Amino acid sequence: MSVRTPDPYPGWLSEDDLFEARNRLPMVYVEAVPVRLDPLGYVNEVGLLLQANDDGAMVRTLVSGRVLYRETIRAALLRHLEKDLGTFALPQLPISPVPCTVAEYFPAPSQTGFTDERQHAVALVYVIPVTGECNPRQDALELSWMTPQEALSPMVQSEFAGGRGDLVRQALAFAGVCG
Numbered sequence: 001m002s003v004r005t006p007d008p009y010p011g012w013l014s015e016d017d018l019f020e021a022r023n024r025l026p027m028v029y030v031e032a033v034p035v036r037l038d039p040l041g042y043v044n045e046v047g048l049l050l051q052a053n054d055d056g057a058m059v060r061t062l063v064s065g066r067v068l069y070r071e072t073i074r075a076a077l078l079r080h081l082e083k084d085l086g087t088f089a090l091p092q093l094p095i096s097p098v099p100c101t102v103a104e105y106f107p108a109p110s111q112t113g114f115t116d117e118r119q120h121a122v123a124l125v126y127v128i129p130v131t132g133e134c135n136p137r138q139d140a141l142e143l144s145w146m147t148p149q150e151a152l153s154p155m156v157q158s159e160f161a162g163g164r165g166d167l168v169r170q171a172l173a174f175a176g177v178c179g
Contacts, residue, residue, distance in 0.1 A: 090132030
């Protein structure tokens, strides 16, 4: 039996500790590309979030967030999907936690093409079918459902920051969508 005082931030870091950690080691993230499937299991819609960046510009993004200490990948995916899409999104998590791709973000442009000015981060990327009603929450302004062709169009691809448009392209290729 433990007699320790409970951690006031279980799995979380204070803002100061997070800043310090981001300056010293890579952070682990999950990212999800929400999709709707037709009856045969083919992707017919892709859900892309719209939000304002720190400069107030509108950018497209994906469901994304950190994996907490002692949290499983599946639990992190579910937490972020519910946080960003709402509790009635009804995501269908993968049987295996193997991602469709891995993205490595750096604070400055690098050979990976992925940037996050805050940190060096490694993101496990998943294609996640959702069957329920989605209502964006947190900092997302809207969730746009697009055909794969619309999501891969140059106009929509230019709205992504940090290379995430390439993640959409890779995720759709993994799902069998030719772009």
